[in-house]
Amino acid sequence: MMARREANADRAKALLRVEDLTVAFGAGRDRRQVVRGVSFEVAPGECFAIVGESGSGKSVTARTLLGLPGASSHVTATRLELRGKSVLHHRDRDWRRVRGREVGFVLQDALVSLDPLRTVGREIAETLRLHRFGGGARRRERVLELLTAVGVPEPELRSRQLPHELSGGQRQRALIASAIALDPPLVIADEPTTALDVTIQAQILDLLQAMKERGTGLILISHDLAVVSRLADRIAVMRDGRLVEEGAVADVLTQPRDPYTQALLDAVPAAHRKGTRLSNVPPRPVHAGHCSEPPADGIVLQADSLVKRFGGPDGVERAAVEDVSFTIGVGETLGIVGESGSGKTTTARLALALLQPDAGTVRLAGERWSEATEAQRRPRRRRISVVYQDPLGSFDPRWTVRRIVEDALPTDVYPDSAARHRRTRELLADVGLGDEHLGRRPLLLSGGQRQRVAIARALAPEPSLIVCDEPVSALDVTIQAQVLDLLADLQQKLGLSYLFISHDLGVIHHVADRVLVMRDGGVVESGTATEIFETPRDPYTRQLLTSLPAVEPEPALGGQS
């Protein structure tokens, strides 16, 4: 009896109460339920996180709470209350009053969410104007207040700039400023840090933390358990439109009840999981090809003092890569980690000799590579292949999976079409795809399947080195786990070397034997994975590592340099 009264008292305080929310799209036969009976509450000063993979319905849930579920949607709920008032039957006009004033919304990509033709100051002032906040001078004052509050340096100057003139972190701050302009008691943030580099992400998470401490209720939508564990009080795990698990952060992270939550947690590459499998998919037998002889000195690729400059829009040349040297041994994985613009991808293209270095040399298997002519390189290109971040873009859109893989087979090894077809099926089996995928076009495959096709194509020429440029960055964490396991299996069985590029320190730690940390085109630090991740010497590496949110039940130590 007491308990119930307390619960009732708790409920009265709740900022948001959602009971049995369902959202469906389409009509008649085509109707699909995307959110199926979701219930939760958010109290002031509390951060409630909804975690799920793509298609789980988490974003639709967030948008529904703003009255923006999308076209041809059908929303039902037994209760949908904001500060004790039902918003279930709100019309567009009513919702417009709610948005901004009672609920703030922070979107993922600030560059597309901010009007490119409007200065940041006017963008924020617009929210104020729509809700009739003060006069022009008062609004300008408030804009500067907000920009200062979210930690944008030189708010006077920034408020007069256009979104593209700001850095990614500043843009995201400006977007948050416009979301909290009217001090809404509830803020919904949909993947607020996903597009950001780790150091910037850490700053934004600190900002959200400060808002929470001031009493703002926060709903955080994310695919990343590590990000939410740093901020959330309670976590709900969403899958196929349902909340499969909900509870306090520590409970969900340390004693997950649902097997899906466990799988999600297992899939996160973290320090203590190096050398173990991330997914529960067992290794498959691999069909060996006619592997080329390993180089006598055991070095597959050697890069010496690479320099590459590009002309900027202002005509000034900038070094994208400056004095980068590395070697990759047989069966070894070299990880390159760095934030956006650090020169990782340029380094990969130099290694592939798709770009010519302005200075320095690359040698492949002991022979000239960057200094050879393209005609000399062409027959040797099968020793080094590549997996891109966006597999779909790396396939000819007209081609079927079969043609994509067959096209990459060396003609001298597989001269007739029967042999090519057999080998293609073997390669697809190696990456975990079946014959039913042969005739499909990549567009009709899932993200994970596409990346498997890309790996099969990279294996087809039987290379000794595969350059992987952010190969798992576009994938959900459970799919990422499967692909990382697959790459590890292939390496073990075929003796492959990888040049593995990622912005994700966790992934690099998991896969790499040796690591190169890059910043502004240069190598900041290099060494074995253990050295880099356990005893980093360079301050920048340390900063990267402390910025990295980890799945930990205890709140991470805040306020690092």
Place this chain on the structure above:
Amino acid sequence: MAVNVADAVAMRSGLQIRDAHAFRPTVYVAALFLALVLAWAVVPSAFTSGSPFDTDIEAALRGPSLDHWFGTDASGRDIYTRVVFGARSSLLIGVAATALALLAAIAFGFAAGLGGRICDGAISRFLEVVLALPGLLLALLFIAMFGPGVATEIVAVAIGSAAGYAWMVRGQVIAVKGSDYVSAATALGHEPRRIVAQHVFPNAMRPLVVLATMGVGQSIVWASSLSFLGLGVAPPAPEWGAMLDAGRDFVSTAWWLELFPGLAIIGCTLAVTVLGRYLQQRLEGRLT
């Protein structure tokens, strides 16, 4: 699984995607009409017993009747027969001019897109100059130099539209050349010739298929315009534009002289455009 991905995308964009396979009556009507016009062009005598040149002064300028479905002109020639026989030259000019324009466009576009910076610069400047002039003006200029006739009309119409296509081909070639799949093919060690043949050419041409289909309709209108101005097919040969020209003086008294050839031109253009759009949706639904 496969379907779910596409669905999810459709959902996120909040758009209703039209089913490419749904029954669309306009597409069928357009296809039927084009089939009819094509049949007129191939075997005109199967549709009419008369000759387009048979004059009958007695029956001049008669309105539509059972004997003369579309009426007769000032020389008593049967308009229906002339519209049927006119299909051949209209379609021929439309298709041939578009084909010629495409050939020139592919040559220029690929040379610019693949030929290096100097070649691209030269061709691009040339195309910009040509694009700055109205296409019809170029066509008129060409006819003024080489005299009227079917062949010059085809070339004239082609010149008028080639630059636009060439500009597009160039852009496509450059876009495809910079794509990840071309760099993937380069990384596999494929010969440049093979990459152009396998990837650049077909993918750069893809949007052109649709555009060219609609371009046929445009060319038919242009060809008719030139004939109307007396610069194309010369009377008394049956040609829709020339027929419009011949009926110009009687437009207030004998409306059928203008209506039926005009309907034929509009019908052809519309039908081709409808089919072109349908093709576009089918291709896009399948490929992008």
